[in-house]
Amino acid sequence: MTDAPHIPVLLDEVVAGLAPAPGETIVDATFGAGGYTRAILARGARVIAFDRDPDAIAAGRAAGLDGLTLVHSDFSALEAAIESPVDGLTMDIGVSSMQLDQAARGFSFQSDGPLDMRMSQEGPSAADFLNTADEEAIADVLYHYGEEPKSRRVARAIVAARPLTRTGELALAVRKALGHRPHDKKDPATRTFQAIRIHVNRELGELADGLAAAERVLKPGGRLAIVTFHSLEDRLVKRFLRERSGNVPGGSRHLPQAASGKAPTFANVGKAIRAGEAELARNPRARSATLRVATRTDAPAWEHGSFDQGMRPGAGSNQEVSI
Secondary structure, eight states: OTTOSSOOTTHHHHHHHHOOOTTOEEEESOOTTSHHHHHHHTTTOEEEEEESOHHHHHHHHHHTOTTEEEEESOGGGGGGGOOSOEEEEEEEOSOOHHHHHOGGGOOOSSSOOBSOOOSSSOSOOHHHHHHHSOHHHHHHHHHHHHOOTTHHHHHHHHHHHOSOOBHHHHHHHHHHHHOOOTTOSSOTHHHHHHHHHHHHTTHHHHHHHHHHHHHHHEEEEEEEEEEEOSHHHHHHHHHHHHHHTTOOOOOOSSSOOOOTTOOOSEEOOOOOBOOOHHHHHHOGGGGGOEEEEEEEOSSOOOOTTSSSTTOOOOSOOOOOOOO
């Protein structure tokens, strides 16, 4: 914790969006290495921090930070652990640098490791899914969560290569299916690894549930700051804030018309904020980060389920960090 193994992205911008003040309570829904939490604590606010990764919770407890309450839980369940409305809430969505850089966690193909990818270190692993699911189910995951245009070809190759137990084996199967030259700018396995990780950890469902929970726990005037790292996450956050602020222009086949008669629960929705050149120079992983900030109104929270129905992502640009 004192020598954090990663650099929190858009730190100054997140803190500015949260505007923590002495005596306030801020939720850090994705504690990770604690970068946002330490900056918030330094401004005199209290922090309730959540993480489903037991390693992150253990490191946070070992640090013994004053004013910090740690909760080992998915952030979708944060409402159950919060006794009264809070002044701010932040989420840093997706896989952390700590998880990516540990080969034993199986998130990356940069170093060979067990085919795991579980953030919570519990439940079915990536290997469990890939070795038991049928070809169609694997192709659906690759297409919807990795935006892989040749998902059926890749799924066929994965099934043919089973059993798969190592990240290197999966990467090799994908590269053989799609073709790979050492000088290619992006490894063709990147989309597949992203898709499987999102599926194994239910990341988009977690985000949808977490946004709805944030709406319920923020007090009037409370600030919301969400950092995402690829287009699927950002589209979901953007849609949520557009709907909840009453800025949905109308129905379309991609975006149903906003429900009438509901008062906006968020205001002051700012434009997307991205890292500047100075931050990109010291932290290349920030290149795909997008921050969106909004302020909670005093309107009652909407019933959960309105915005996340039919949220299966379609095709779009992939901005995932290189893994």
